Amino acid sequence: MAAVTTSTERSLNKLAIVGVLIVTMIFLAPIYWIASTAFKPRNLATTIPPTVVFQPEISPFVKLFTKRSQLRTAPTPEQYAAAPWWERLVFDGGEKVVRSGRGEVQWSGYPNRFMNSLIVAITSTVLAVGMGTFTAYGFSRFKIKGEQDLLFFILSTRMLPPVVVAIPMFLMYRVVGLNDTHWGLIILYTAFNLSFSVWLMKGFMDEIPKEYEEAALVDGYTRMEAFFKIVLPEAATGIAATAVFCFITAWNEYAFALIMTNRRAQTAPPFIPSQVGSGLSDWTVIAAGTFLFLLPVAIFTFLLRNHLLRGMSFGAIRK
Amino acid sequence: MATAVMTTLDPNSRSAARGMSDLTIRNLFIIPTIVFLIVFNIFPLIYSLGYSFTDFRASSPAAANFVGLQNYRELLNDPFIWSNFAITAKYVIVSVVGQVIVGFGVALLLNRDIPLKGLLTTLLLLPMMLSMAVVGLFWKLLYDPSFGIINYTLGLGSFEWLSNPDMALYAVAITDIWMWSPFVMLLSLAGLSAVPKHLYEAAAIDRAGSFYTFFRITLPLVAPILMIAIIFRTMEAFKTFDLAYILTSQPTTEVISIRLYKMAFQEWQTGRSCALAYIVLIMILAITNIYVKYLNKVKER
Numbered sequence: 274m275a276a277v278t279t280s281t282e283r284s285l286n287k288l289a290i291v292g293v294l295i296v297t298m299i300f301l302a303p304i305y306w307i308a309s310t311a312f313k314p315r316n317l318a319t320t321i322p323p324t325v326v327f328q329p330e331i332s333p334f335v336k337l338f339t340k341r342s343q344l345r346t347a348p349t350p351e352q353y354a355a356a357p358w359w360e361r362l363v364f365d366g367g368e369k370v371v372r373s374g375r376g377e378v379q380w381s382g383y384p385n386r387f388m389n390s391l392i393v394a395i396t397s398t399v400l401a402v403g404m405g406t407f408t409a410y411g412f413s414r415f416k417i418k419g420e421q422d423l424l425f426f427i428l429s430t431r432m433l434p435p436v437v438v439a440i441p442m443f444l445m446y447r448v449v450g451l452n453d454t455h456w457g458l459i460i461l462y463t464a465f466n467l468s469f470s471v472w473l474m475k476g477f478m479d480e481i482p483k484e485y486e487e488a489a490l491v492d493g494y495t496r497m498e499a500f501f502k503i504v505l506p507e508a509a510t511g512i513a514a515t516a517v518f519c520f521i522t523a524w525n526e527y528a529f530a531l532i533m534t535n536r537r538a539q540t541a542p543p544f545i546p547s548q549v550g551s552g553l554s555d556w557t558v559i560a561a562g563t564f565l566f567l568l569p570v571a572i573f574t575f576l577l578r579n580h581l582l583r584g585m586s587f588g589a590i591r592k
Numbered sequence: 593m594a595t596a597v598m599t600t601l602d603p604n605s606r607s608a609a610r611g612m613s614d615l616t617i618r619n620l621f622i623i624p625t626i627v628f629l630i631v632f633n634i635f636p637l638i639y640s641l642g643y644s645f646t647d648f649r650a651s652s653p654a655a656a657n658f659v660g661l662q663n664y665r666e667l668l669n670d671p672f673i674w675s676n677f678a679i680t681a682k683y684v685i686v687s688v689v690g691q692v693i694v695g696f697g698v699a700l701l702l703n704r705d706i707p708l709k710g711l712l713t714t715l716l717l718l719p720m721m722l723s724m725a726v727v728g729l730f731w732k733l734l735y736d737p738s739f740g741i742i743n744y745t746l747g748l749g750s751f752e753w754l755s756n757p758d759m760a761l762y763a764v765a766i767t768d769i770w771m772w773s774p775f776v777m778l779l780s781l782a783g784l785s786a787v788p789k790h791l792y793e794a795a796a797i798d799r800a801g802s803f804y805t806f807f808r809i810t811l812p813l814v815a816p817i818l819m820i821a822i823i824f825r826t827m828e829a830f831k832t833f834d835l836a837y838i839l840t841s842q843p844t845t846e847v848i849s850i851r852l853y854k855m856a857f858q859e860w861q862t863g864r865s866c867a868l869a870y871i872v873l874i875m876i877l878a879i880t881n882i883y884v885k886y887l888n889k890v891k892e893r
Contacts, residue, residue, distance in 0.1 A: 286704055286705065286706070289701045289702075289704055289706065290706050290707070292701045293698070293701050293702055293706060293712055294712075296698050296701065296716070297712050297715055297716055300715075300716055300718075300719060300770065300774070301715060301718070302741075303719075303730065303731065303734055303770065304718060304719070304722075306730075306733075306734065306741055307730040307733070310733070319736075319738075319739040320739065321738070321739050321744065322744060323739070323741050323744055404624060404625050404628065405625070407620075407621040407622075407624075407625075408621055408622050408624075408625040410621055411617075411618050411621035411622040412622065415614060415617075415618040417618070417622070423622075423626065426626075426629075427625070427626075427629060430629050430633040430634075432827060432876060432880065433633065433637075433873070433876075434831040434833075434849060434852075434869075434872060434873070434876065435831070435833065436833060436849050436852045436853050436856070436869070437637075437640075437852070437869040437872055437873055438633065438636060438637070439856075440640055440852075440856045440862070440865055440866055440869055441636035441637065441639045441640035441643070441866070442632075442636050443650075443856075443857075444639070444640075444643070444650060444862070445636060445639065447650070460632060461632070463628070463632075464628065464629060464632040464633055467625060467628060467629060468629065471625060495611030495612070496611060496612065496614055496617050497611055497612065497617065498611070500617075521721060524723070525722065525723035525724065525725075525726075526723075527723065527724060527725035527833075527834045528833050528834060528849075528853075532853075532857060542723050542725040542726060543725070545725075545726060545729060546725060546726075546728070546729045546838050549729065549732070556733055559729065559730075559733075560730070560733070563726050563729060563730055566723070566726055567722055567723070567726060570721050570722055570723070571718060571721075573721070574714065574717065574718055574721045575714060578710070578713075578714045578717075581714075581717055581778060582778055582779070582781075582782050585720070585775060585778060585779075586779065586820065586824075589820060590779065590782050590817065590820070
C-alpha cells in the first residue's frame, strides 16, 4: 500500500474492528441469553429489567430431567430431609415441588428424547456418509454415462421441501408400520443427507491424487484394496467433516420428526417446543433443555470451522 | 482417469486377475445410492402424484375416488392459497434482502486485518448451525412483550411482536436474518478474499474513490458467489416451515409450507394436499431454473 493512505487505512481499520465487535456482540446476545437463562433461579428468568448478574444454579437441569408436581405448601422439614441433594436444590430455590404425589423419582420425557436424537442422528450419519463415500469415489474415478445428470438428480433430491416428501412417506410408513419408529426417521434422514454427502465427498475425493492408487495398482493391489488402504485414509479428514455436517443436519431436523413421530421415537426438536404450551412454562427449564441440545452443535461448529464454507455450499466453493 | 489406469495395467498381471473389475466396483459403489434415492424420494413423489387426483383422506377408511384435476383446479382458484403464496413471497423478499445486506455488510467489515479474525468469524457463524425449531423457541423468550430483552434493549415498552398480525411476519424474518446472515457473510468473505489485491492497488494509484472501487471492482467480482448465496437462501426461505410454525400461529405468517402441513396433517385433506405439494414442487423447480440461468449469465461476463 502507498504510504499516503496508511493513516486513513489505519483509522478505517480501527472503525471496522469496533464495528465487528459490536456486530459479534449483537449476534451472540441471543445465544448468551438462552445459555445464561439455563442457569438462573426461576424467579430471575423473567424479570424486568433483565437479570444479568446472578448466582448460577443447576436446578433448571434437575427440573429438566425429572418429573414433578406442585406442592400446596412449602416442603416440611421431613420432606426436605428425605429429599436427595438435587431435589433440595429445587427446594432451596423457594419452589414447592416434589417429584410426584408419592415422592418416587421419575424421569421426565427429556432424556428419552435426547437419546432418540442421538440414535437417529448417529445411525443416519453413518449410513449416509458410508454410502456417500463409496458413491463419491465412483463418481470421482470412473467414467459414467450421464454423470452430470446423475449428480444433478442426486442434488435435486435434497431440494425437495420436507413437508412435500413427508405426506407420501407418512402414508407409506403407515402401511409398513414405520411411523413413530427410529428406523422411519433414520431412513428419511439418510436419504436427506445422502445427496449432501455424495456432493461433499466427491470434492474431497477429487483432491486425492490418482497417482497414489495407480502406484498401488502397479504394486499388485486390487482396486478394492487400493480404495480401502490408500484412498480412505487420505480422505479421513473429508469423511470426518462430512459426518459432522450430516450429524448436525439430522440432529437439528424438525419437520420430519414432527410429522413422523409422536412419542416412542420422538426426537428433541419437536419435543422441546411442545413443553412451552403446557401451562406453567418455566423458562429456565426450557432454556436448560435448549442449552444441552445446542451445546454439541456449538462444539462441532468450532471443530468444523475450516470446512464450514465448503460444507455450507455443498462443496461448490473451496478455499 | 480410470481408463488411463486400466491401460497401464497388464491384463495378465495378478492384480487384474484378482478381485473385481472396475466396472463391477463402479456399479457396486454407485447403484445402491441411486436406488436408495429413487425408492425413498422419487417413488413417494410418484405415489403422491397418484393421490393428488383423488379425494383421499388419510383419516377416514373410505377408499379414494378419482376426481381428475379437480384438486388442482380448486387450489389454483382458491384466493386463500394465493394469499399463502403472497405471504411466502413477502417473507422470502424481506428475509433474503435482509440477509444479503447484513451478511455482505459484515463481510466487508471483516475483510481486513483484524486481530482474532478467525475466532470472531467462527463465533458469527454459530447461529446458522443451530436447529431452526429450537432457535424459534428461544426467540419467543426474546420477543416476549413483557419480559423479552428485545423490547427492553430497544426501549419499546410492551411492544407486541408475535401476537401482532402486522408485525409477526417481520419478527419471523428478523429471526431468519439473524440465523442466516452468517451464511451470506461466509460466502461473501470467500468472494472478497478472492478479489486480486493488485486491482485495489491499481485503483489506489489512479486515485479512484472508495465508492468507485466498491462498485467497479469489489461488487462485480463478488457478484457470482453472492448470487450462489442468494439462490440457496431463496430456496430455503421459500420452503420455510420450522421458524414460522414455532414462533407464531398468526394467519399472517401462514407461509405455504405451513398451509400444506395443516392441510395434510390437521385437516387430513390428503388428496388435495398432494396436489398442493406438486404445485409447490413445480414452483421450486421454476425458481431454481431462473436462478441457475441468471447465475450462468453472471459467470459469462
